[in-house]
Amino acid sequence: MQELKNAINLLLKNNNLETGLRQNKALLIWESVVGKNIGENTTPDRVEHGVLTIKVKSSTWRQELLFEKHNILTKLNLKLGKKTIREIRFI
Numbered sequence: 791m792q793e794l795k796n797a798i799n800l801l802l803k804n805n806n807l808e809t810g811l812r813q814n815k816a817l818l819i820w821e822s823v824v825g826k827n828i829g830e831n832t833t834p835d836r837v838e839h840g841v842l843t844i845k846v847k848s849s850t851w852r853q854e855l856l857f858e859k860h861n862i863l864t865k866l867n868l869k870l871g872k873k874t875i876r877e878i879r880f881i
Contacts, residue, residue, distance in 0.1 A: 812874045813837040816866055820844070823865050828855070832880075840876040842866075852880045 814837055821829030832855070833845040846852040855862070859878055867873050 842875045843879045
C-alpha cells in the first residue's frame with residue numbers, strides 16, 4: 791500500500807499537481823477552520839491561483855469576515871501545511 795501512495799505522490803509532483811490539490815483541499819476543510827457558525831453562513835466556491843473565493847449569505851457577514859480575513863488565512867494555511875492560499879475573496 792505504501793508503494794501506491796509513493797507512486798501517486800510522485801505522479802502529482804512530476805506533473806505539478808501538488809499545489810492545485812492542496813489548494814482545493816481548502817474547500818473541504820473550510821468549515822473545520824472557521825467553525826460551524828461561519829460555515830453555515832458561507833459556501834466555499836473555488837480556488838484559482840491561490841485565491842480562495844467564498845460566497846457569503848449577506849453583506850453583514852461579508853464585512854465581519856473581512857475583519858477576520860487575516861486570522862482565517864493563517865489558520866487555513868496552518869492546516870494545509872504551507873502558504874497554499876495567499877488571498878481570500880468574500881462575495
